[in-house]
Amino acid sequence: MSSNPTGADRTSSGAYAVYVLLLLVVANTLSYADRHLFSILIPAIKAEFGLGDALLGFIGGPAFIISYVLLTIPLARLADRWSRRGVLAISAALWSMATAACGLAGNVALLGASRVLVGVGEAGGLPPSQAMVSELFSARVRSTALGVLASATYFGLVLGLTGGAAIASIWGWRAAFFTLALPGIPLALLIWLTGPARAAASDRDPAPSATRGETMWATTRACWSIPSLRLLALGMGVFNIFGYAGAIWMPAYFMRSHGMTVVEAGTWLGIGAAFGGVAGSLASGAIVDALRPRDERWQLRVPALAFLCAFPLSILMLLVPAGTFVAVGGTDVPVVALISTVTSFLASVWAGPSFGAATRLVRPDQRAQAAALLVVVINIMGSACGPLIAGAVSDALAGRFGQEALRYSLLTLSFLIAVGGLLFWAASNRYVADLGSN
Numbered sequence: 442m443s444s445n446p447t448g449a450d451r452t453s454s455g456a457y458a459v460y461v462l463l464l465l466v467v468a469n470t471l472s473y474a475d476r477h478l479f480s481i482l483i484p485a486i487k488a489e490f491g492l493g494d495a496l497l498g499f500i501g502g503p504a505f506i507i508s509y510v511l512l513t514i515p516l517a518r519l520a521d522r523w524s525r526r527g528v529l530a531i532s533a534a535l536w537s538m539a540t541a542a543c544g545l546a547g548n549v550a551l552l553g554a555s556r557v558l559v560g561v562g563e564a565g566g567l568p569p570s571q572a573m574v575s576e577l578f579s580a581r582v583r584s585t586a587l588g589v590l591a592s593a594t595y596f597g598l599v600l601g602l603t604g605g606a607a608i609a610s611i612w613g614w615r616a617a618f619f620t621l622a623l624p625g626i627p628l629a630l631l632i633w634l635t636g637p638a639r640a641a642a643s644d645r646d647p648a649p650s651a652t653r654g655e656t657m658w659a660t661t662r663a664c665w666s667i668p669s670l671r672l673l674a675l676g677m678g679v680f681n682i683f684g685y686a687g688a689i690w691m692p693a694y695f696m697r698s699h700g701m702t703v704v705e706a707g708t709w710l711g712i713g714a715a716f717g718g719v720a721g722s723l724a725s726g727a728i729v730d731a732l733r734p735r736d737e738r739w740q741l742r743v744p745a746l747a748f749l750c751a752f753p754l755s756i757l758m759l760l761v762p763a764g765t766f767v768a769v770g771g772t773d774v775p776v777v778a779l780i781s782t783v784t785s786f787l788a789s790v791w792a793g794p795s796f797g798a799a800t801r802l803v804r805p806d807q808r809a810q811a812a813a814l815l816v817v818v819i820n821i822m823g824s825a826c827g828p829l830i831a832g833a834v835s836d837a838l839a840g841r842f843g844q845e846a847l848r849y850s851l852l853t854l855s856f857l858i859a860v861g862g863l864l865f866w867a868a869s870n871r872y873v874a875d876l877g878s879n
Contacts, residue, residue, distance in 0.1 A: 458577040461637060462586055465570045466593045468533055468628055472566045473597025474621050475540040475559060478605040480689045481707050484696065485614040490549050498832025501689045504553045506825040509560035510817050517568035517813030518657050521806055525569035526636030530629045536562025537625020544618030567816055572809035573637055575800040581730065583800060588726025588793030595718025595789060599711040602692065606707025664811045669875045670802050672868035673741065673795055674818040680748060680861025681823025683854045684788060686831035690847060698848045699763045699777055709778035717785030726793035737876060740798045741869035744791035748862030751787035752855065754780055759852040802875055830854065
């Protein structure tokens, strides 16, 4: 192999595919770390600016999501038609600079504007990454590879919560934003210089002329018209109303209802994400790839069953009394942290199998756009609504429950986990027929 292989040569190299996968895991880890950092810094930001929970929920949700949702599909289309590597590299540079701007914000308006710019950058992150992995790995192991990529969500959660809490406790919340922004520019250059030179689909698409005149909206409608993909998107969105509410507010719940410091909350949630979330992401794709040859429906039934199991455990996690501990290896571990580790495992099972299913339901030249459609639905329903609803319900219940209001706000939303699982199960029943019609 030459020292500067073409996109086609690189695609044929297993070692290069693994390198790109690891590079994408690092990029998406930083993306999610930047996103989740805000949640662990809520108490410090609230104290400095004197904000209510509803406004903080708006900054954590809609202020970020509006730009993210508006640009995800256009940037995915640009990635499919121009360069997935280029879109991702530019996006990584932008979200890193915007994260640094959060640390410079002198008032709530500038903080909100900076979060909007973080959303602009991150809109070009996940769909090109999903599409590159789907092109570099065959269908036989694709769910496993996408599960590895999905683990970046939880590596980012660990880095954002645990690392951010540690930095903020020593140097303040602004320094946490600056520190996590630093690696972004060097990483963007590395993606630009060493990522796949062009979309591999351009080398292998059996009928590239079929999409030359197809508009962005025509592609989006074509993806949405697939019944199993539509049900899958709705299931992901419904679950993530609770999922994103938890991502933003769970640190505050640990602090308010269980008396933890910011470092303790960040540490326990980070441990839960590291052991539960990462393990679930890695295991889910491998489990699906093992079961799928027996019955294609396992592609979506595995995450469906995981959600249905996570539902009662989440209720238990939100009802466990403060000060409840269990001895683990001579250390008193809060029961709420122990349960959160298990729920993190179950709640992380969906991503790799879901995006793996989407890549098989659409043409190769539509993969980034199909992933973008799922991301948009997740974020319109989850990111935009979840944190804001949870914050607003918490404010409404504060007069009755005081510090425990957030506990009951999250408890109210937890039933959506089961609804998401039922929608995944319904999608699995349509999945085989839709594969046959593709």
